[in-house]
Amino acid sequence: MSILSGKNILLGITAGIAAYKTASLVRLFIKAGANVKVVMTPASKDFITPLTLSTLSKNPVHTSFTNEDEEDGVWNNHVELGLWANYFIIAPATANTMSKMANGVCDNLLLATYLSAKCPVYFAPAMDLDMYKHASTLASFKKLKSFNNIIIPATSGELASGLVGEGRMAEPKDIVSFLEKDILKKLPLRNKKVLLTAGPTYEAIDPVRFIGNHSSGKMGFELAKAAANLGAEVILITGPTHQKVTHALIQVIPVVSAQEMYDAAHLHFKDVDIAILSAAVADYKPKKAATQKIKKKDTTLTLELEKTKDILASLGEIKEKQFLVGFALETNNELENAKGKLKKKNLNLIVLNSLNDKGAGFKKETNKVTLIDAKECVTEYALKSKTEVAIDIFNQIIKQIHA
Ligand code: CTP
16 A cells, blocks of 8 residues: 555646646546546646646646636635645646746746645746756755755756756656655554554353453554554454454454453563553453353352453563554543553553543543653643544653654
8 A cells, every 4th residue: 555545635737737647646546546626727737628637636636716707706815725735746847837936926826826835845846947947946946945845856868958967857657656665664653563552352151152342443443543553563462353454564362251352462572662452451350261151040140250361461571662542431530540551551641531521431432531641741622633633642752752
């Protein structure tokens, strides 16, 4: 799966003959699983039609500040476009547009979007060889690089003028792989291994019955996705859930009981950099699971339960370089109890869920967490989707690792 999958890519097209290649570029981005929007300079419409690009990108193409086709003149919001984008790629980037970008000129929608965009900006120059070598063009490159814009270098070859030299826009497939490599290289959890536990555990009473709980596994799966999107290799040990995930960087290890989860976690722990234990592990299990189905002979049935092994605490005891994160679900004295668990289980960070918070906890799409680090520094977060909470947790981990 491409790292571009699910990403929002804004393609800016300027008026160079290489604009005809952007039809393939849009196709390749879509094939990689990205969402694509296109913004064009007015003059670039002479080289490729907005209709071609809107058909391929499955989104309207914007070429001016107002939508000329609409009688009421709908305003195209450059700020929104800029904020929507995860990556802004200007290809082809002409000498004219680059010079304007370098000097803050803002006389078309593409340039206004460029000035509003907060995301990484890539530009793929395309022009004739003498223009490419001109001191003015080189000055634009230098200035744009100083703005942290990333150049996708032009290649050498036959140019539209018939001359041969440097100035040909990188081929669409090379633009895509340049982007993929550059993004991967900069991911904060690249070359890191993350171990996660998720979901409930089932403790057998007999061959057909078990002691379980209502954990959906959603939080753990969102953590796995967030880690993989940040470039980590993920080992996701999960109890029985309906959650699904397919990602090249995520290895799913299904388990059923607390003992199986314990064994799998210990097997992998020594190789990982970060371990987050979000599973709702059963604290007790039947002392002896019946080998045959228990018949309903008596009016009462007594099960003798014994404690399961505390996976988190056991990893805390053997941890070396690993950054260890636990969860605490509390109903009262929340902060105090969570801080107690942080110390007792030798953790680097604890994620506190309070059952008193509406929208937090089991089977919910949302969660409200408080993070407490090893120095007992407390950070409270608002109620958010579990996807966003997972990102908050990793941002905090990354901050702590680099502290
Ligand atoms: N945990 C674990 N193995 C267990 C029990 C819990 O790894 N057998 C982990 C959970 O995944 C979670 C953390 O421990 O990250 C907190 O679990 P919790 O049940 O809240 O804490 P306990 O220490 O079991 O204390 P109590 O139930 O008394 O609140």
